[in-house]
């Protein structure tokens with residue numbers, strides 16, 4: 001790049017000023033920063049050449065574009081590739097371990113099978129099993145004689161069988177308790193030897209793989225869905241009350257990002273705070289995200305519930321069977337705190353009453369007629385960590401002068 005005329009340093013930035021653009025070196029940049037120009041007005045030329053969204057996210061175009069660009073710019077092909085390599089490695093390691101376990105299992109049963117065979121060969125030797133086998137063989141031969149049923153042959157066959165029976169009995173007697181200590185001793189040794197060999201064989205273990213699986217891919221689903229969300233950020237009319245990041249976080253939490261029909265259906269400052277207007281806009285709709293602000297607090301607050309906002313003269317609680325409703329507060333330091341519905345209170349997630357404003361839980365968050373006033377007292381049906389410092393809870397419990405309420409149908 002050309003050098004800066006003022007400082008003779010390399011031009012590295014484009015500075016976006018009101019209706020003018022300036023090419024700048026690092027020193028120009030420092031000067032502008034000292035003059036109080038915001039950091040987001042600087043564009044690093046090297047970066048914008050790689051990522052066109054860097055330019056588009058900083059110029060004054062429609063907010064939904066700006067949101068989309070400023071989020072998608074956070075991700076590069078290199079990021080995706082690194083992410084992919086990392087997870088594929090985790091899984092390959094697990095695959096290797098499983099292959100190792102397959103081999104171990106194969107070996108283990110091969111050795112076991114051999115041990116069993118040699119044990120039986122030895123056992124047969126000890127009890128001179130071939131003698132017994134000969135007797136049985138003799139019986140089989142006898143059977144094969146011939147099928148003629150002459151009386152003589154029948155008699156002979158019978159005699160041969162009787163002899164075989166006697167010999168088998170004799171063979172068994174050799175081994176019966178007390179008759180042959182040597183056989184007994186040999187059998188005992190043989191059993192001991194077999195048991196030792198089996199016991200000393202290492203049993204294949206899946207424990208290592210289980211541990212590896214647990215530590216290795218426990219976060220897989222979460223990581224991959226976050227990554228896919230980063231690659232495909234929300235393209236939605238954004239909130240004027242919540243910061244971009246907090247708004248995105250809330251939408252991500254609700255996991256309705258695939259729904260292309262995200263839209264703002266009510267905006268108090270534009271549509272008016274009359275209770276009837278409010279109800280006409282939201283009646284019988286579900287999956288609503290409500291974002292509010294009072295005049296005298298820096299906090300933004302609100303709630304989300306999948307429940308249907310039934311407009312009815314009969315006030316009633318609505319049940320959120322999935323227990324995914326939540327309230328939230330964006331504190332003045334822009335930190336976002338979420339207060340999920342308590343599971344045992346999910347049947348009373350919201351309260352619908354056409355004469356009042358939105359009501360979440362008991363009096364966790366309630367706005368009265370015409371949005372004039374209300375209460376915020378989180379901790380009844382919505383969970384609030386008791387450790388949360390009460391001092392930081394600078395909002396409520398009385399709410400007055402509600403200056404804005406945005407309602408998104410997700």
Ligand SMILES: [Zn+2]
Nearest residue numbers: 004007025028
């Ligand atoms: Zn310069």
